Amino acid sequence: MFITFEGPDGSGKTTQSKLLYEELRRRGKGVVWTREPGGTDLGRSIRQLLLDDQNASLAPETELFLFAADRAQHVAKVLRPGLAAGQIVLCDRYVDSTTAYQAGGRGFSAELIASLNAYSTGGLLPDITFLLDVPSEIGLQRATRQKADKFEQESLAFHQKVRAKYLELAAAQTRIHVLDGLQTKEAIFQQIMARLDML
Ligand code: T5A
Numbered sequence: 001m002f003i004t005f006e007g008p009d010g011s012g013k014t015t016q017s018k019l020l021y022e023e024l025r026r027r028g029k030g031v032v033w034t035r036e037p038g039g040t041d042l043g044r045s046i047r048q049l050l051l052d053d054q055n056a057s058l059a060p061e062t063e064l065f066l067f068a069a070d071r072a073q074h075v076a077k078v079l080r081p082g083l084a085a086g087q088i089v090l091c092d093r094y095v096d097s098t099t100a101y102q103a104g105g106r107g108f109s110a111e112l113i114a115s116l117n118a119y120s121t122g123g124l125l126p127d128i129t130f131l132l133d134v135p136s137e138i139g140l141q142r143a144t145r146q147k148a149d150k151f152e153q154e155s156l157a158f159h160q161k162v163r164a165k166y167l168e169l170a171a172a173q174t175r176i177h178v179l180d181g182l183q184t185k186e187a188i189f190q191q192i193m194a195r196l197d198m199l
Contacts, residue, residue, distance in 0.1 A: 004092075005092050005132070006096045008134060008166065009159065013132045029088055033090045039079075040070075075120070094129075095117040099113050101151070105154070131170050131179065133180060134182055135182075139159065
C-alpha cells in the first residue's frame with residue numbers, strides 16, 4: 001500500500017506520517033517512511049537547492065524540473081522497490097504538492113503539471129492520500145517557529161492559492177481525504193487510523 005500525506009506548510013503532515021509509521025511498526029508491519037523532496041541521496045542535494053533561501057533567484061521552471069528530477073529518482077530507487085518488496089510506503093508529499101505549489105502557487109498550467117507528474121512517476125499514484133488542511137496564516141505560524149525556508153518566505157497570497165488548489169484537487173479525487181488540521185494531533189491521528197482500518 002502506498003499512502004501519501006499532503007498539506008500546506010505547517011499543516012502537520014510530517015507529525016501524522018511519523019505517528020502512523022510508529023503505529024504500523026508497533027503492529028509488526030513492514031513499513032517505509034520517506035519524503036519529497038529529499039527521499040534519496042541525490043534528492044537530499046536537490047532538496048538543499050530547492051529550499052535554501054539563498055537560492056531566491058531560482059527560476060520557476062528550474063524549480064519545477066528539480067522537483068520532477070527528485071521525484072523520478074525517488075520513484076525508481078525508493079517507492080517502486082519498497083512497494084515491490086511488499087512494504088507499506090508512507091510518503092510525506094508527492095505529486096499533489098507539485099499541483100498545489102507549482103500550478104496553484106506559481107501559476108503553471110494544470111495540464112503541464114499533470115503531464116510532468118505522470119512522466120516523472122511512470123503513472124504511480126497513491127492508494128490513499130491524507131490532506132491536512134489548515135488556514136494559511138496558522139500553517140505559516142507553525143512552520144516558521146524556527147528558520148523559514150524559501151517557500152515559507154512566500155507571501156500569504158501564495159500560500160492561500162496553494163491551499164485552494166489542494167482543496168480543489170480533493171473535491172475532484174476520491175483517493176484524497178481531507179482532515180481538519182486545527183484539531184489536536186491525537187484526534188487527527190484517530191481519524192487516520194479509522195480510515196485505514198476500513199480498508
Ligand atoms: N514543494 C514540495 C513544492 O513546492 N513542490 C513539490 O512538488 C514538493 C514535493 C518542502 C517545501 O517544498 C514545497 C512545499 C514545501 O514548502 P517540507 O519541509 O517538506 O518543505 O514541507 P513543510 O510543509 O514545510 O514541512 P513542515 O515540517 O514545515 O510542515 P508539516 O510537515 O506540515 O508540519 P509538522 O508536522 O512538521 O508540524 C509543524 C509544527 O506544527 C506542530 C508541530 O509540533 C510542529 O511544531 N503541529 C501542531 N500544532 C497544533 N496542532 C496540531 N494538530 C499540530 N500538528 C503539528
